[in-house]
Every structure is written in structure tokens, then in C-alpha cells.
Amino acid sequence: MTQRTYSIGEAARLSGMSVRKLRFYSDQGLLPPAGRTASGYRVFTDDELVRLDLIRCLRDAGLGLDAIREVLTKELSLVEALKLRLETLEAEIAAQRRVASALRAALRSPQLTEADLRRFLTMTQLSRTERRNVVESFFEKVSDGINIDRKWVRQMIETTVPELPDEPTPEQCDAWIELSSILNDPSFIAQMRANASDAWDRDAFDMEACKAASDAIVREAKQAIDDGLEPTSDTGSAIARQWLEASARLMGRQPDLDFRNWLRAKYAQHDDRAARYWQLVAIMRGQRPDSSPNREWAWIVDAMRNHLAD
Numbered sequence: 001m002t003q004r005t006y007s008i009g010e011a012a013r014l015s016g017m018s019v020r021k022l023r024f025y026s027d028q029g030l031l032p033p034a035g036r037t038a039s040g041y042r043v044f045t046d047d048e049l050v051r052l053d054l055i056r057c058l059r060d061a062g063l064g065l066d067a068i069r070e071v072l073t074k075e076l077s078l079v080e081a082l083k084l085r086l087e088t089l090e091a092e093i094a095a096q097r098r099v100a101s102a103l104r105a106a107l108r109s110p111q112l113t114e115a116d117l118r119r120f121l122t123m124t125q126l127s128r129t130e131r132r133n134v135v136e137s138f139f140e141k142v143s144d145g146i147n148i149d150r151k152w153v154r155q156m157i158e159t160t161v162p163e164l165p166d167e168p169t170p171e172q173c174d175a176w177i178e179l180s181s182i183l184n185d186p187s188f189i190a191q192m193r194a195n196a197s198d199a200w201d202r203d204a205f206d207m208e209a210c211k212a213a214s215d216a217i218v219r220e221a222k223q224a225i226d227d228g229l230e231p232t233s234d235t236g237s238a239i240a241r242q243w244l245e246a247s248a249r250l251m252g253r254q255p256d257l258d259f260r261n262w263l264r265a266k267y268a269q270h271d272d273r274a275a276r277y278w279q280l281v282a283i284m285r286g287q288r289p290d291s292s293p294n295r296e297w298a299w300i301v302d303a304m305r306n307h308l309a310d
Contacts (some may be wrong), residue, residue, distance in 0.1 A: 003045040005034065011044040015052050017046045028065060029057055030072060098125060101173030120177055131155055131176070138183040142192045148200045160281055175283040182273050182280075191271045198251075198266070206250065213246040221296040221303075223237055231302035240307030243300060249300070264308040270301060 012019045025031040025041060031052055033042035038240055050074070063085050064259055070076035083202045102120035109116050126134070139153050164172055199210075229235045244263065248255040250290050279289035290298070 003034075003047065005043045005045055006049070008033075008044065009040045009270075011049060012050070014054075015049060017052070017056070025052070025055060026250065028069075030065065032068060040188040062089060067203050079161045097169070098173050101177060105174060105177040110288050126176075128161075128164070131164070131180075132157070133181055134183055135161050138189065141189050142196055146196050146200055147192065148196060149207060164284055172284050172286070177279040179277065179284070182277060185273075188271060188273050190271070191275070195274075210250050213243075213250060217243045217246065217300060218296045221299045222292065225295065225299055232306045236299075236303040237307050241304040243304060244307070260308065263304075267301070268310055270305075275301070 008019055008022055012022050022031065026033060031048060034045045034048060035043045035045060055068060058071065061082065063081060067076065067081050071078055072079045105120045106112055106117045128143045136157055139157055143153055163174060217239065224235050224239060245255045247263065248259050275294065277293050280295060281287050282291050
């Protein structure tokens, strides 16, 4: 049965495309005409219209001319072509999310400079290895010249290197930008060095005993929170006393007035960015910023401040 033939103008009208675009696809070898008239004009049939519809679908999906040609010549299956396009598109979306996060962070700067913008863009494009280097550099600066157990430092690095999924959300990108800013802040590094010196620059520091005491106080705080109790409650004061005594014991001191005054000064100088660090790591891991034990430690800090103010 002979197929009906169409001029290029008729094919354009039926397909909803311009004559110019049909001529372009034909010249590119994607849409060879079924034949030509005696005058040399292109002639198309229903088969070419079906082929044209596939070309349009592939173009709408974002495939380039070379990929479309491979699909049409059976060098690349339709499924393979679409998978490749999807992978490319998802990578582009992830990259755009990172750029959007950098721009949001830049716009939050009170006095934005070109250097700030470059820094924000760089931060969002770092690989996991490069993000690890940022964390390692921070811990090296904090521990330099302090008698810190190197095994503990390595454990902290392994525990706290922030992870980003292949397709991070805007919140996760924002979290990394904020975290990198904290880790590179000289005032934060100085505060963490002071805390590290208090804990480690002594004759001995029992890390296992510290972990056991910390875990116990977190369990107490979790129960208090679950019971709906505030840090200013009697239970909050009891837990604060318990942590004060444990802190004194771990530091080889007595929980006397001198230690209480020293601890009051430390909590008055407490940098809330220390807690924010863990909140940001949680966000980058896809968790809530107040997930355990972040929520419990925030409660404990408030309980200690309240107790020591008395």
C-alpha cells in the first residue's frame, strides 16, 4: 500500500514545527526525506512524521543532536539515552543547588565583596576529601602545642567530617557554608584551644571515664526532656549538680567554691557555635539539627548556666 506523501510545508503544519526546523533536521541527517519531487523539493510520509515526533520528544528531554542520531541509528537504545540524560540533568540540578546556596549565603553578608562570593562558591564545590581537609586543618590548629591524645583527634575527625549526599538539599549546602565559616574563624579556634587546654594539659585525662560520664548525663537530660521538664526545674538543678561533680572529678579537682567560680566563668564564655557545629553536621547528614545528643547538650548547658547563677 502506497503511503501518503507530504510536502515540507504540509509536514511542518501537521507536526507543529517550522519549515526551517524541519529543513535543519533533514540537513543534519536526522530526518531524511522519503524522496524528492521532480523539482527537487523534499517529500515526507507518515513514517517521517513519526520519526519527527520522536526527535521532538528527545529534544524536549534535553538530548543533543549527536545522542538523538545514535538513538535513531540504533547505536544507542532509547533507554540508555534517557538514562544518560537523566544522570546529566541530575548532576546539573545538584550543581545549581550548590550555586543557589552560595548566592543565598553571599546575600546574607552585610558587606559583600567579590572575595566573599568566590569563597562561598568555592565552599559549595569542594569534594569530600577537600571538606575533610577543612576539618583536619581545624583540629590541627586547635590541638597544636596541646597535650592531646592523637587517637582522640583522629576519632573526632572521622566522627565529624561532614557528609553531603550526591544531590544535597539547599539546607545541606547552607549548612556546609556556615560550618566552613565557623571552622575558619580565628576566634572560634582560640576558644576551642582554650577548652582543649583545660581538658588535656594536665597530668592525665581519662577519655573513657569522660565518655562514660557524658553518656550518663545525656541519658538523664533525655529523660528530663521526655518528661517535659525545663532546665530551670529542680530536676535541671539536680542534673547540673551531678555534671558539676563529674566535671570536677574528671579534672582532678574538688567541686568547691573555687571550682564553681571557675566553671561559672567558663559557661559565661561558652561559645554557642560549639553546639551549632554539631547541629550543622546533623543537617548535612540529613538529620534534624536538634537530634540526639544535640538537644540534650543544649538542655544541659542551660541547666548549668541556671545552676551556676545561684
